Amino acid sequence: MPEFTLQHIAEATNATIEGNQSLVCSGVASLEEASEGDATFMVNAKFAKLWAQSKATIGIVPTGVTVEGHDGATRALLRVEDADLAIATVLEMFMKPIELPEAGIHPSAAICETATLGKDVSIGPNVVIGKDVTVGDGVKLCSGVHLGRGSSVGSNSVLRTSVVIEHDCVVGADCILNAHVVIGADGFGYRPSQAKDGLTKIPHVGNVVLGNRVEIGANSCVDRGKFSATSIGDGSKIDNLVQIGHNVKIGKNCVIAAHCGIGGSVQIGDWVQIAAQVGIAPHCKVGDGAKIGAKSGLMHDIPAGEEWLGVPATKMKDTLRQWAIVRKMPELAKQLSPSSKR
Numbered sequence: 001m002p003e004f005t006l007q008h009i010a011e012a013t014n015a016t017i018e019g020n021q022s023l024v025c026s027g028v029a030s031l032e033e034a035s036e037g038d039a040t041f042m043v044n045a046k047f048a049k050l051w052a053q054s055k056a057t058i059g060i061v062p063t064g065v066t067v068e069g070h071d072g073a074t075r076a077l078l079r080v081e082d083a084d085l086a087i088a089t090v091l092e093m094f095m096k097p098i099e100l101p102e103a104g105i106h107p108s109a110a111i112c113e114t115a116t117l118g119k120d121v122s123i124g125p126n127v128v129i130g131k132d133v134t135v136g137d138g139v140k141l142c143s144g145v146h147l148g149r150g151s152s153v154g155s156n157s158v159l160r161t162s163v164v165i166e167h168d169c170v171v172g173a174d175c176i177l178n179a180h181v182v183i184g185a186d187g188f189g190y191r192p193s194q195a196k197d198g199l200t201k202i203p204h205v206g207n208v209v210l211g212n213r214v215e216i217g218a219n220s221c222v223d224r225g226k227f228s229a230t231s232i233g234d235g236s237k238i239d240n241l242v243q244i245g246h247n248v249k250i251g252k253n254c255v256i257a258a259h260c261g262i263g264g265s266v267q268i269g270d271w272v273q274i275a276a277q278v279g280i281a282p283h284c285k286v287g288d289g290a291k292i293g294a295k296s297g298l299m300h301d302i303p304a305g306e307e308w309l310g311v312p313a314t315k316m317k318d319t320l321r322q323w324a325i326v327r328k329m330p331e332l333a334k335q336l337s338p339s340s341k342r
Contacts, residue, residue: 001027004093006058006076009039012093013060013086019076025058028087028094039078041087042067060086100140100158101125115147118155136173148184154212166224172212172234179218184208187223187230187246187264202226204246211235217242217258226264233270251288269304293319 006023009015026037031047034040034056041060042048051059052069061067063079070077080086101124105111109127117123118137125143129135133147136155144162147153151165154173159165163177166184171177189202206225211233216222217240222230225247232238233252243261244250251270256262260274263282268274272286275294286292287304297311310319 002094006078009058009090009093010078013078013080013089015060015078015080015086016063017076018079019070019072020074021076023057023076025090028090029056031056039087039090041083043083060090101142130167151184160218166208169208169210169224171210172214174213175210176215178216178220178240181216181218182221183210183216184224185221187226189226189246189264206230206247208232211252214238220244222248223264239276245282257294291316 003024003026006017006021006025009025010017024037025039029035029038029040031040031042031050031054034054036055036057038056039058039060040054040056042051042065043062045065048061048065048067051067058076058078059067060078060080060083062083063081067077078086101122103120103122105123106125106127108125109123111129112131112133114131115129115133115135117135118139120138121135122140124141127141127144128146130147130149132150134152136153136157138156139153140158142159142161145159146164148165148167150168151170153159153165153171154175156173157171157175159177161179163180164182165171169184171183184207187204189204190199191202193200204224204226206228208222208224209229209231213235214232216238219240220238220242222232222244223246224230228247230244230246230248232250235253236250237255239256239258241258242256245262245264245266247265248262250268251272253270254268254272256274257276259277262280265283266280268286269288269290271289273291275292277295278292278298280298284298285301287302289305290302291307292298292313293309293316296309296313298308298313302308307316308314309316
C-alpha cells in the first residue's frame with residue numbers, strides 16, 4: 001500500500017490543514033473501521049460527532065462543520081468544500097490499477113477484415129469484432145467482448161469482460177461498460193397471434209446510442225428501439241442489474257441504482273436520480289432533476305424537480321404522510337373497537 005504525506009493530500013484536495021502537519025497517510029477507511037495512519041471523511045455534523053471515537057489519523061471534513069474531541073497534536077483535519085469529492089480524489093490515489101488488456105491485439109481475437117481500428121487500441125483474448133465495426137483510438141476491449149456488425153465504440157472507452165454490443169449500436173467516447181453488459185438486445189414486445197395459438201414477436205429495427213462518459217454496471221441490459229434509438233445521454237451512470245427497455249430516452253448526468261426496471265418508451269430528463277429497485281411503467285415522463293425513492297412503482301409522469309416515493313409512487317411528502325398514518329392504525333383500531341369501550 002502506498003503512503004502519502006498530509007501535505008500532498010491537502011494539495012490534491014485543495015484542503016486547509018488543521019492539526020499536525022507532519023503526518024503520513026497509509027490508507028483510507030470508514031470512521032468505524034479506520035486504524036492509525038488511515039484517512040476518513042465526515043460529510044456533515046452527524047458523522048463529525050464520531051471523530052473522537054475513531055482511530056483514524058486524518059479526517060476530511062467540510063469547512064464550517066464542528067468536529068468535537070479533535071486532538072491537533074496527534075491527528076489532523078483537512079477542511080474542504082465537498083468531502084465526498086475530496087475522498088474520491090484520495091481513493092483514486094490508493095486505487096490499484098484495473099486489470100486491462102495490454103496494448104495491441106491478442107492472437108486469439110477474431111477481427112473482420114472490414115472493421116476499422118483506431119490507434120493504440122488494446123484488444124484482449126477471444127474478442128470478436130464483426131463486419132464494418134469502428135473502434136476508436138485508445139479503446140480497451142477485455143476478454144470475450146463481442147462487437148456486432150456495424151457497431152461503433154468511441155475513443156478511450158473501456159469494455160470489460162464479455163460485454164456484448166449488438167449490431168448497429170453506438171457507444172460514445174470515454175465510456176465504461178462493466179462485465180456482461182448487453183447493449184442492443186431485442187426489445188420485449190409480443191402480441192397474441194391472429195389464430196390466438198401463441199405469441200407473435202414484434203421486430204425491433206432500431207438501435208442503442210450511448211453518449212460520452214456513460215458508465216453501465218455489470219449485468220445490465222439496454223434493449224434496442226422498436227423504430228428508432230434507445231438512448232442514454234452524456235455523463236449518465238447506470239448501476240448493476242438494471243433493465244432499460246426499448247425506445248427509452250435517458251438524459252444527461254442521470255444516476256440509476258441497481259435492480260431498476262424501466263419500461264418501453266419512458267422519457268427521463270437530465271440530472272434525474274433514481275434509487276434502487278424502482279419500476280417505471282411504459283411511456284412515463286420524468287422531468288429534469290426529479291428524484292424517485294427506492295422500491296417505488298412509478299405509473300404517472302413526474303414534473304421537473306419533484307421527489308416521488310411509494311407504490312404507486314406519489315409526491316414524497318404525501319407518501320411519508322400516508323406511511324405515518326398507517327403506522328398509527330393498529331392503535332387507532334384498538335381505540336375504536338367495541339371491546340375498548342366496555
